[in-house]
Amino acid sequence: MYVWPCAVVLAQYLWFHRRSLPGKAVLEVQVLLRLPEMLCSDLSMCLLLTFVKDLNQIGAGVSLPGIMAAKCGAEVILSDSSELPHCLEICRQSCEMNDLPQVRVIGLTWGHVSQDLLALPSQDIILASDVFFEPEDFEDILTTVYFLMQKNPKVQLWSTYQVRSADWSLEALLYKWDMKCVHIPLESFDADKEDIAESALPGRHTVEMLVISFAKDSL
Numbered sequence: 001m002y003v004w005p006c007a008v009v010l011a012q013y014l015w016f017h018r019r020s021l022p023g024k025a026v027l028e029v030q031v032l033l034r035l036p037e038m039l040c041s042d043l044s045m046c047l048l049l050t051f052v053k054d055l056n057q058i059g060a061g062v063s064l065p066g067i068m069a070a071k072c073g074a075e076v077i078l079s080d081s082s083e084l085p086h087c088l089e090i091c092r093q094s095c096e097m098n099d100l101p102q103v104r105v106i107g108l109t110w111g112h113v114s115q116d117l118l119a120l121p122s123q124d125i126i127l128a129s130d131v132f133f134e135p136e137d138f139e140d141i142l143t144t145v146y147f148l149m150q151k152n153p154k155v156q157l158w159s160t161y162q163v164r165s166a167d168w169s170l171e172a173l174l175y176k177w178d179m180k181c182v183h184i185p186l187e188s189f190d191a192d193k194e195d196i197a198e199s200a201l202p203g204r205h206t207v208e209m210l211v212i213s214f215a216k217d218s219l
Helices: 005-016 066-073 085-097 113-121 136-150 171-176
Strands: 027-028 075-080 102-107 125-129 156-162 179-184 207-214
Touching: 005 066, 005 075, 005 125, 005 156, 005 207, 027 066, 066 085, 066 125, 075 085, 102 156, 125 136, 125 171, 136 171, 136 179, 136 207
Parallel strands: 027 075, 027 125, 075 102, 125 156
Antiparallel strands: 156 207, 179 207
């Protein structure tokens, strides 16, 4: 099992805003990463146990933010790469182990228009934990978010990311796709510490919290 450091911070943001979540349509999206090896971590915020062997391509981890949103009463859809059925199975196992049979799991791939993407209902919140990982993926991510914003111009992307390079920036792409970004201080939702919810995460990783939405003032 694996819980990403950014996922803990995003889950904390959801918990802090839990009273606003019941009835909201929430989609959690993931990013594909290829890592030679991973370290396992524990989190006491939710009971999340996933057993996977020989996994060296991972996306969702255990879908902690989406699980948290569902536990708080949101109508959640979990997604991961349609090209990685084992990652989708991890999402399903997380739902089963957290007694959330109502949560749907679908395959979505950044930048690809699929039947599942076209069939998605309007969403209120998109959850994205550490999806801004590889700069070459940034535009595919934002084009997919833009497509979802066409269904509901008021939808917000709630995203955490780990700072890995001072040279990476979303500013030009956000301007291109008519979006704006607000940085949320971690201390404003009690996430400015190394051990959220009595876990060992996010540790010493530098994590930022963003809320991205349409830039149009009239929306």
